[in-house]
Amino acid sequence: MDIIYIIDILGTFAFALSGALVASKKEFDLFGVIILAFVTAVGGGMLRDILINAHPINWIGDLNYIKTIAIAVVFTFLFKSKIEPLRKTFFLFDTIGISVFTLLGLQKGLSYDLPSVVAIIMGMVSAVFGGVIRDVLTREVPLIFKKEIYASACLAGGLVYLVLKNFEVNENFSFIFSASVIILIRTLSVIYKLELPKIKDDLFKN
Amino acid sequence: MDIIYIIDILGTFAFALSGALVASKKEFDLFGVIILAFVTAVGGGMLRDILINAHPINWIGDLNYIKTIAIAVVFTFLFKSKIEPLRKTFFLFDTIGISVFTLLGLQKGLSYDLPSVVAIIMGMVSAVFGGVIRDVLTREVPLIFKKEIYASACLAGGLVYLVLKNFEVNENFSFIFSASVIILIRTLSVIYKLELPKIKDDLFKN
Amino acid sequence: MDIIYIIDILGTFAFALSGALVASKKEFDLFGVIILAFVTAVGGGMLRDILINAHPINWIGDLNYIKTIAIAVVFTFLFKSKIEPLRKTFFLFDTIGISVFTLLGLQKGLSYDLPSVVAIIMGMVSAVFGGVIRDVLTREVPLIFKKEIYASACLAGGLVYLVLKNFEVNENFSFIFSASVIILIRTLSVIYKLELPKIKDDLFKN
Numbered sequence: 001m002d003i004i005y006i007i008d009i010l011g012t013f014a015f016a017l018s019g020a021l022v023a024s025k026k027e028f029d030l031f032g033v034i035i036l037a038f039v040t041a042v043g044g045g046m047l048r049d050i051l052i053n054a055h056p057i058n059w060i061g062d063l064n065y066i067k068t069i070a071i072a073v074v075f076t077f078l079f080k081s082k083i084e085p086l087r088k089t090f091f092l093f094d095t096i097g098i099s100v101f102t103l104l105g106l107q108k109g110l111s112y113d114l115p116s117v118v119a120i121i122m123g124m125v126s127a128v129f130g131g132v133i134r135d136v137l138t139r140e141v142p143l144i145f146k147k148e149i150y151a152s153a154c155l156a157g158g159l160v161y162l163v164l165k166n167f168e169v170n171e172n173f174s175f176i177f178s179a180s181v182i183i184l185i186r187t188l189s190v191i192y193k194l195e196l197p198k199i200k201d202d203l204f205k206n
Numbered sequence: 207m208d209i210i211y212i213i214d215i216l217g218t219f220a221f222a223l224s225g226a227l228v229a230s231k232k233e234f235d236l237f238g239v240i241i242l243a244f245v246t247a248v249g250g251g252m253l254r255d256i257l258i259n260a261h262p263i264n265w266i267g268d269l270n271y272i273k274t275i276a277i278a279v280v281f282t283f284l285f286k287s288k289i290e291p292l293r294k295t296f297f298l299f300d301t302i303g304i305s306v307f308t309l310l311g312l313q314k315g316l317s318y319d320l321p322s323v324v325a326i327i328m329g330m331v332s333a334v335f336g337g338v339i340r341d342v343l344t345r346e347v348p349l350i351f352k353k354e355i356y357a358s359a360c361l362a363g364g365l366v367y368l369v370l371k372n373f374e375v376n377e378n379f380s381f382i383f384s385a386s387v388i389i390l391i392r393t394l395s396v397i398y399k400l401e402l403p404k405i406k407d408d409l410f411k412n
Numbered sequence: 413m414d415i416i417y418i419i420d421i422l423g424t425f426a427f428a429l430s431g432a433l434v435a436s437k438k439e440f441d442l443f444g445v446i447i448l449a450f451v452t453a454v455g456g457g458m459l460r461d462i463l464i465n466a467h468p469i470n471w472i473g474d475l476n477y478i479k480t481i482a483i484a485v486v487f488t489f490l491f492k493s494k495i496e497p498l499r500k501t502f503f504l505f506d507t508i509g510i511s512v513f514t515l516l517g518l519q520k521g522l523s524y525d526l527p528s529v530v531a532i533i534m535g536m537v538s539a540v541f542g543g544v545i546r547d548v549l550t551r552e553v554p555l556i557f558k559k560e561i562y563a564s565a566c567l568a569g570g571l572v573y574l575v576l577k578n579f580e581v582n583e584n585f586s587f588i589f590s591a592s593v594i595i596l597i598r599t600l601s602v603i604y605k606l607e608l609p610k611i612k613d614d615l616f617k618n
Contacts, residue, residue: 031563053261055465060530118266136342136548151237259467324472342548357443
């Protein structure tokens with residue numbers, strides 16, 4: 001699990017950075033930047049832990065999250081103008097991050113003996129709701145509701161993981177394979193600008 | 207309690223439908239529609255359960271809620287254009303739904319030995335906050351704060367229930383009578399466009 | 413602790429008043445005014461208690477909060493036009509309130525054996541997040557993210573308290589001294605219009 005923990009922290013860093021950048025674009029002050037980095041990075045896991053009554057919740061039980069967020073905020077203050085050109089690098093971190101967040105959330109759900117469907121939802125909440133809280137606090141309609149196929153990637157990866165688990169495939173292999181599914185779907189969807197269908201008209205409208 | 211459970215599920219369906227319709231009007235994608243249907247339908251009870259530490263929370267403890275929401279989302283995708291003309295039917299479901307949500311929330315509060323005033327608040331939270339969360343996520347000022355007498359109806363019904371309970375009136379009768387009070391107030395307030403007073407000027411302003 | 417409790421209640425009153433005034437400016441109806449007064453006054457402590465799993469949460473465990481909020485709402489309805497000229501008085505209440513909220517939140521965190529950094533965050537959450545929730549519900553970008561040095565004052569006071577505690581200074585003295593630090597910083601920052609730095613350009617940009 002060591003590598004997964006490192007990826008978890010790297011993903012947290014990428015999420016915190018994205019929150020800090022949004023905040024600085026909106027001319028928030030230092031405190032606003034910290035809060036936004038914070039909720040973006042750990043908001044999803046925090047909501048998951050509150051919903052399933054897992055105390056101490058993520059960032060209270062492991063102070064490395066707070067430290068990671070602090071570093072990301074300092075980093076943003078020092079190097080903001082240099083971060084933009086690194087966008088692709090951070091997209092990579094971010095994408096690997098959500099894949100790990102999804103699967104760790106799902107595993108946590110299963111370890112609390114939740115039904116599979118609830119565990120999958122917990123994986124998605126972990127990966128997605130940090131961004132939703134960020135968007136609500138900055139008064140944006142949550143991006144996730146409109147564009148990216150982000151959530152579907154998490155869902156697909158979670159389902160793959162459950163199927164593999166069901167067939168008692170090796171744990172590490174299942175984790176890496178499912179994470180790859182998430183990373184692949186998200187990357188392809190961004191490259192090819194895939195979107196989910198919208199309900200403009202219903203199927204039977206004539 | 208069987209009939210009350212069925213009404214609870216029908217109310218959940220009506221709430222999920224209203225969330226899905228709002229999402230589809232805002233051109234959310236499938237994931238956005240699901241989330242909005244979800245929080246509208248079970249957000250109030252979820253908040254109640256978190257506040258009073260009732261775990262597993264509503265939709266984690268009973269998977270029928272998730273199933274109901276899933277059906278409502280599929281229903282919206284298939285029949286969106288046919289739902290509009292059925293508006294009155296859904297208003298009925300919705301109104302019966304809030305009456306049951308209020309009283310079930312109140313009963314749950316009492317079963318956790320909360321003071322009456324807190325139990326009444328829990329009834330109102332159950333009935334009202336799904337809609338509040340929906341409005342926050344879609345960047346609307348919560349409707350409930352401005353127009354409908356919705357919340358007052360829940361309050362009145364909750365008070366009636368407590369009074370009847372205090373006089374040890376038959377449980378089933380109390381439930382049905384209090385639910386009728388909520389349904390009646392809400393229906394009349396919509397028909398006659400009643401509104402609560404606003405604080406434009408204070409009473410003593412000259 | 414009696415005086416501190418009284419200040420806690422006075423602070424709650426000031427926060428509830430500020431929420432009620434914002435709601436009445438936005439033409440919310442009575443229910444909206446109550447909700448906004450409520451979340452402004454007890455939202456921070458409520459979030460803190462949910463995060464650290466302290467049940468019953470603040471306003472459920474002590475009904476004096478609800479009573480105080482009710483009085484504040486009635487007060488706003490009766491005397492709205494007279495409250496404006498008293499703005500300075502309420503600023504005083506409000507400022508004393510946040511100092512006490514911060515330190516009580518911090519103490520509660522410590523009493524739950526949380527690490528110092530988490531306890532400080534809990535102090536700030538207690539003082540600040542009622543206002544954040546108020547702003548989210550009224551569709552404002554949370555003020556705290558943009559302007560006031562409010563949060564920094566709470567942070568400074570919390571740190572002072574922890575240092576004094578570490579040196580085993582008398583408890584009451586520590587409390588009063590740290591509260592004074594918060595009150596002083598906030599008052600001076602409002603008088604001199606101090607602001608936190610923003611990330612417009614990074615430090616090394618040439």
